[in-house]
Amino acid sequence: MRIGVDYYPEHWEKKRWKTDMDMMHQAGIGVVRIGEFDWSLYESKEDVYHFEWMDEILDFLHTNNMTVVFGTPSATPPKWMTDKYGDAIYQADINGNSKIFGTRKHYCFNSDVYREKVRKLTEKIAERYAGHPAIEGWQIDNELGWADTVRCYCDKCEKKFREFLKDKYGTIDKLNETYGTVFWSQTYNSFDEVIIPRAGACYDCCHDTQGQNPSLLLDYDRFCSESVISFMNEQVDIIRKHSDRPITTNMLDAAVNSGTGIDYFKMSKTLDFVTWDNYIEFQWGKAKDETVSRDHALLRSYKHQPFWVMEQQSGPCGWSKMGPTPTPGKLRLWTYQAVANGSDTVVYFRWRACPFGTEEYWHGILGHDGRPNRRFEEISKVGEEMKRLSQTYGPLQPKAKAAILKSFDSEWSHEIHKHVEGFHYDSLLLDYYRAFYRMGIPVEFAAPEEDLTAYSLVLAPALLMVNKEQKENLENYAKNGGNLLISFRSGVKTMENTFLTETIPGDFGKMAGIEIHDFDPLLEKETKVSGVFGTGTAKLWCDIISPVTAKEAGRYIEDFYMDKPCMTVNAYGNGRVYYLGCDLDEKAMENLMKYLCSQSDIPVGSYAIEGVECVPATDGANEALFLMNHNAHSVIVPVEKEYTEMITGEKVKGTVSLGAYDVAVLK
Numbered sequence: 140m141r142i143g144v145d146y147y148p149e150h151w152e153k154k155r156w157k158t159d160m161d162m163m164h165q166a167g168i169g170v171v172r173i174g175e176f177d178w179s180l181y182e183s184k185e186d187v188y189h190f191e192w193m194d195e196i197l198d199f200l201h202t203n204n205m206t207v208v209f210g211t212p213s214a215t216p217p218k219w220m221t222d223k224y225g226d227a228i229y230q231a232d233i234n235g236n237s238k239i240f241g242t243r244k245h246y247c248f249n250s251d252v253y254r255e256k257v258r259k260l261t262e263k264i265a266e267r268y269a270g271h272p273a274i275e276g277w278q279i280d281n282e283l284g285w286a287d288t289v290r291c292y293c294d295k296c297e298k299k300f301r302e303f304l305k306d307k308y309g310t311i312d313k314l315n316e317t318y319g320t321v322f323w324s325q326t327y328n329s330f331d332e333v334i335i336p337r338a339g340a341c342y343d344c345c346h347d348t349q350g351q352n353p354s355l356l357l358d359y360d361r362f363c364s365e366s367v368i369s370f371m372n373e374q375v376d377i378i379r380k381h382s383d384r385p386i387t388t389n390m391l392d393a394a395v396n397s398g399t400g401i402d403y404f405k406m407s408k409t410l411d412f413v414t415w416d417n418y419i420e421f422q423w424g425k426a427k428d429e430t431v432s433r434d435h436a437l438l439r440s441y442k443h444q445p446f447w448v449m450e451q452q453s454g455p456c457g458w459s460k461m462g463p464t465p466t467p468g469k470l471r472l473w474t475y476q477a478v479a480n481g482s483d484t485v486v487y488f489r490w491r492a493c494p495f496g497t498e499e500y501w502h503g504i505l506g507h508d509g510r511p512n513r514r515f516e517e518i519s520k521v522g523e524e525m526k527r528l529s530q531t532y533g534p535l536q537p538k539a540k541a542a543i544l545k546s547f548d549s550e551w552s553h554e555i556h557k558h559v560e561g562f563h564y565d566s567l568l569l570d571y572y573r574a575f576y577r578m579g580i581p582v583e584f585a586a587p588e589e590d591l592t593a594y595s596l597v598l599a600p601a602l603l604m605v606n607k608e609q610k611e612n613l614e615n616y617a618k619n620g621g622n623l624l625i626s627f628r629s630g631v632k633t634m635e636n637t638f639l640t641e642t643i644p645g646d647f648g649k650m651a652g653i654e655i656h657d658f659d660p661l662l663e664k665e666t667k668v669s670g671v672f673g674t675g676t677a678k679l680w681c682d683i684i685s686p687v688t689a690k691e692a693g694r695y696i697e698d699f700y701m702d703k704p705c706m707t708v709n710a711y712g713n714g715r716v717y718y719l720g721c722d723l724d725e726k727a728m729e730n731l732m733k734y735l736c737s738q739s740d741i742p743v744g745s746y747a748i749e750g751v752e753c754v755p756a757t758d759g760a761n762e763a764l765f766l767m768n769h770n771a772h773s774v775i776v777p778v779e780k781e782y783t784e785m786i787t788g789e790k791v792k793g794t795v796s797l798g799a800y801d802v803a804v805l806k
């Protein structure tokens with residue numbers, strides 16, 4: 140476990156660099172990420188290249204015992220390029236209007252010209268620097284995954300989208316039939332007629348949805364995701380030709396309102412490790428500790444291996460306004476939260492606040508003046524502690540016996556048409572995660588087609604659609620003795636985003652041993668339920684379940700469906716399939732997960748204290764129990780065994796006291 144910083148030596152005078160190195164070493168920082176926005180320094184005019192400046196930086200960093208994650212600069216096409224090529228490079232927004240030069244990420248992933256330019260520069264960079272001893276890894280582009288930069292509506296994309304559809308459907312008749320274009324007279328005569336789903340005539344009046352054909356919209360979402368992945372993979376392939384160092388990119392948290400727009404499970408396949416950018420309290424709001432924990436869990440799950448935080452907040456930040464300064468203890472706490480949840484390297488953004496540019500407010504460890512400060516002291520303490528912990532531990536991973544299924548196809552479909560007011564796939568998954576979080580039981584995320592045999596409990600909330608492989612995977616998991624919970628709005632749609640005509644829950648009816656003939660999307664009302672989870676409240680959705688072979692595990696206790704089942708359990712092969720027909724409030728959800736854990740041989744710990752995150756982790760040989768106090772007040776946490784606290788080396792018995800934002804690592 141170690142710490143690093145995002146470093147921009149090109150923003151500063153060279154005479155300062157040595158001071159930076161000395162201070163970084165003093166803080167225990169041994170790795171820096173550099174270079175991810177520097178295109179105009181490499182290529183000041185078309186085909187006029189300069190590398191001496193980067194040679195100097197790399198040599199300097201190496202001489203000063205820093206290793207480097209080298210960013211490729213494709214997030215920032217320079218001015219001469221957009222001037223010369225214009226719309227051949229620019230993205231377009233949902234109305235088809237070109238984006239303009241001035242910030243970043245204004246390029247289209249399907250621009251042939253831009254891709255050619257990116258390949259050329261990446262090749263030069265990789266050729267030149269692959270053998271440089273400072274380089275320990277590569278980062279492709281920067282933050283691939285803002286939904287509004289992933290989804291482009293330009294003519295270039297429209298052309299490629301038609302090719303994508305032709306490959307997928309073969310004939311236009313097949314597309315028409317699949318999409319149901321007979322609805323509203325949308326039948327296409329050829330692929331050349333198919334639209335990219337720009338804002339249609341109903342766009343402004345139908346709010347929450349674009350109004351376009353839902354099958355078209357889902358295919359378009361997939362197309363955009365594939366476009367970014369193929370854009371990234373071109374760079375991966377080029378770098379691999381020259382370098383044996385691991386390659387990554389810095390991803391985003393689970394959902395910035397409308398999700399990342401990229402299937403990160405798929406994207407992770409060609410990467411050697413994954414990383415993400417973790418901003419917790421800034422101009423745009425404050426993330427809850429459980430949400431951050433969930434994001435770490437997602438990142439860990441994309442490859443089920445240790446990940447990095449490539450940008451960890453280290454100061455007050457924002458663009459036009461600043462968020463709060465991290466209260467003393469929080470930088471340390473946030474670092475431990477990452478490590479406990481499976482990150483082995485935490486890189487702080489950024490080393491020093493930049494006095495110019497869009498991010499003049501974005502404070503790093505150091506302020507504009509570059510002098511040691513409170514945050515520097517705190518990070519230095521963390522750096523020292525990480526060194527100490529690394530003497531005992533290798534990279535740690537939480538020991539998860541339960542998994543929540545996450546499907547990007549389902550997520551996108553849920554975003555296209557949301558089923559009911561207030562419903563978000565991502566927040567439903569968080570409801571499940573939160574229950575485990577509160578009980579101090581690690582839980583992993585998994586894609587529906589993954590091998591699930593390692594888990595004794597698998598949860599499939601609102602898994603709207605599954606393909607044959609995924610369906611069989613879940614069936615086999617349950618048949619072979621697994622415990623599977625499926626929730627409302629699962630298995631009811633085709634992969635093409637049309638409704639199945641089988642009785643709900645469609646693909647899962649047989650496994651769940653139920654039929655659903657009636658349901659109630661809740662609007663401005665709540666419904667009380669009771670069952671193995673105690674009593675609770677549904678606020679979004681109520682499936683009124685008719686058991687076929689299943690047994691009741693919970694029922695509605697009011698409304699016209701009073702006494703009808705809201706939850707069932709069905710014996711399936713050697714396993715059990717639970718069906719939960721409604722959402723549940725926090726307490727009932729926690730009770731339900733406790734119940735399911737007890738049915739699945741997952742021990743329920745006794746550390747659950749409000750605001751204290753408890754993560755049992757292992758490096759394969761050594762165990763670590765992380766206790767992290769997210770409260771602004773001190774707490775006393777009871778512990779079952781005798782432990783050594785690995786930061787202080789003190790023996791612990793009975794209880795552990797933690798100050799505000801304090802942490803303990805018990806062995």
Ligand code: GLA
Binds near residue numbers: 282416450488498501
């Ligand atoms: C993102 C980017 C960084 C920087 C920070 C702060 O995470 O990756 O380059 O812009 O935000 O805004």
Ligand code: ZN
Binds near residue numbers: 247249293294295
């Ligand atoms: Zn485009």
